[in-house]
Amino acid sequence: MSPTGTPAHAHHRPSLVPRLAPLPDDPAVIVVGAGAAGIAAARTLTARGIAVAVLEARGRVGGRTFTTRLRGHDVDLGAHWLHAGPINPLVKLGHARGESLRRAPQDGHAWVSGRPGRPAERQASARAFDRADQAMTRGAAEQGPDRPAASALPPALGPWGARVAQVHGLVSGRPLGEVSLHDFPSMEYGDNFFLAGGYGAYLARLAQSLPIALERPVTGIDWSGTGVTVQTPQGPLQARAVVVTVPMMVLWESLAFTPALPGPVRAAIDGFSRGIYEHAVLHWPSSPFRGADRLVAMAGGRRTPSGLLARIDGTPFHFYELDIHEAAAIDAAGGDADRARRHVRAVMAEHFGPRAIRDLSIPAVSAWRHDPWSRGSWAVVPPGHAGARQALHAPVGDRIWFAGEALSRLQWGTAGGAYEEGARAAEAVAARLSNGAA
Numbered sequence: 455m456s457p458t459g460t461p462a463h464a465h466h467r468p469s470l471v472p473r474l475a476p477l478p479d480d481p482a483v484i485v486v487g488a489g490a491a492g493i494a495a496a497r498t499l500t501a502r503g504i505a506v507a508v509l510e511a512r513g514r515v516g517g518r519t520f521t522t523r524l525r526g527h528d529v530d531l532g533a534h535w536l537h538a539g540p541i542n543p544l545v546k547l548g549h550a551r552g553e554s555l556r557r558a559p560q561d562g563h564a565w566v567s568g569r570p571g572r573p574a575e576r577q578a579s580a581r582a583f584d585r586a587d588q589a590m591t592r593g594a595a596e597q598g599p600d601r602p603a604a605s606a607l608p609p610a611l612g613p614w615g616a617r618v619a620q621v622h623g624l625v626s627g628r629p630l631g632e633v634s635l636h637d638f639p640s641m642e643y644g645d646n647f648f649l650a651g652g653y654g655a656y657l658a659r660l661a662q663s664l665p666i667a668l669e670r671p672v673t674g675i676d677w678s679g680t681g682v683t684v685q686t687p688q689g690p691l692q693a694r695a696v697v698v699t700v701p702m703m704v705l706w707e708s709l710a711f712t713p714a715l716p717g718p719v720r721a722a723i724d725g726f727s728r729g730i731y732e733h734a735v736l737h738w739p740s741s742p743f744r745g746a747d748r749l750v751a752m753a754g755g756r757r758t759p760s761g762l763l764a765r766i767d768g769t770p771f772h773f774y775e776l777d778i779h780e781a782a783a784i785d786a787a788g789g790d791a792d793r794a795r796r797h798v799r800a801v802m803a804e805h806f807g808p809r810a811i812r813d814l815s816i817p818a819v820s821a822w823r824h825d826p827w828s829r830g831s832w833a834v835v836p837p838g839h840a841g842a843r844q845a846l847h848a849p850v851g852d853r854i855w856f857a858g859e860a861l862s863r864l865q866w867g868t869a870g871g872a873y874e875e876g877a878r879a880a881e882a883v884a885a886r887l888s889n890g891a892a
């Protein structure tokens with residue numbers, strides 16, 4: 455956070471600002487939020503000729519996908535990987551639109567106790583990850599009560615065992631002991647892509663010409679009448695139905711429903727936990743890693759980065775990924791971007807030596823956990839809460855639909871999953887409107 459209370463990433467400007475259309479006078483559907491899910495919902499409804507009004511709290515589109523320009527390069531401060539290529543709708547759409555997608559390399563680097571990893575170490579690391587994945591997939595398929603994903607990790611994963619738990623905790627957004635085993639292996643990480651110009655810029659292109667009003671935060675949704683009345687500081691707006699795409703963590707605190715949401719819906723929303731994952735963007739021309747877009751598996755040392763992505767698109771930019779433990783320690787010490795920078799430099803110095811990081815600078819650090827419009831990086835399903843994503847698929851009162859990353863079973867926590875859920879909700883609304891029910 456800055457001293458003014460604005461999260462660090464919010465000071466950066468988007469690399470691409472789409473031209474937006476004015477809101478229609480009499481929308482049939484209101485979409486709350488113009489992230490991946492909201493953009494998908496608006497595109498789907500518009501394509502069906504349904505008048506839609508999108509209300510977005512921030513002064514830009516894209517939500518947790520956000521590309522900015524740093525030192526002449528487009529850099530993502532939120533989502534960066536297009537995960538799960540075969541099922542990610544944004545990969546399919548990207549190919550169809552002629553977007554410049556590049557497949558993520560399968561190989562990576564290893565860095566062990568201050569030196570490049572040996573082939574045997576790289577193989578041992580890969581074996582440990584394979585064994586863990588198999589065990590967790592088996593565990594998830596078990597009948598019986600849900601349990602923490604950590605309980606399915608094989609006990610003897612060798613020297614890389616701690617690393618396996620650390621990395622899975624990072625990509626889960628919380629330690630595996632706090633993550634549902636039944637929910638865990640739903641995401642297909644294989645066959646990932648990156649996109650030239652950044653993921654956020656891609657979503658901004660997809661928002662082109664949509665009727666989106668920026669800086670229009672929704673404070674309440676009244677569904678006591680026949681349709682919905684959506685409250686904003688600029689006044690109310692009415693429609694027959696609403697698609698709510700704001701993050702679960704925002705729904706916990708800053709959006710009031712009148713009447714209150716039904717108990718099971720509220721319980722599903724409140725049962726998620728806050729996932730934390732932040733980028734520290736490193737600019738490191740003399741980095742020892744060559745080749746574009748390789749992950750670095752690191753071991754040894756007192757503190758080890760959970761995630762390091764080297765030479766993004768062949769540039770000097772790297773991502774150092776901060777996990778929930780690092781974010782908590784930074785917050786306990788005051789929570790500002792400079793503390794995050796000092797922490798990252800200290801860890802990098804431990805592994806590479808102070809001389810090697812002399813030209814390393816950190817032009818941006820994200821703080822989505824402090825952003826009032828996200829309050830976290832994604833929603834996490836804790837043990838015992840595995841039905842929540844599906845529970846939120848049903849409309850409330852035939853006029854409120856939820857969408858967003860938290861509802862995606864197979865692509866949880868991702869922009870692709872959010873996009874798919876936005877399109878799904880919009881199709882359901884369109885079907886209901888054409889039946890005259892909403």
Ligand SMILES: Cc1cc2nc3c(=O)[nH]c(=O)nc-3n(C[C@H](O)[C@H](O)[C@H](O)COP(=O)(O)OP(=O)(O)OC[C@H]3O[C@@H](n4cnc5c(N)ncnc54)[C@H](O)[C@@H]3O)c2cc1C
Pocket residue numbers: 486487488489490491492509510511512515516517518519531532533534535536537670671672673699700701704708709731732733820822827828830831832857858859860866867868869870872873
């Ligand atoms: C650092 C980081 C790295 C990530 N890396 C990846 C990755 O590599 N690949 C990947 O696929 N995913 C990644 N993710 C996750 C991905 O960004 C999200 O899952 C996805 O963007 C969520 O889309 P959404 O539409 O569900 O929500 P959002 O993008 O959060 O969109 C919701 C929108 O609602 C708006 N809003 C909130 N409250 C209100 C309100 N009251 N009124 C009006 N508008 C409101 C918000 O401003 C926002 O624009 C990452 C996330 C973070 C934070």
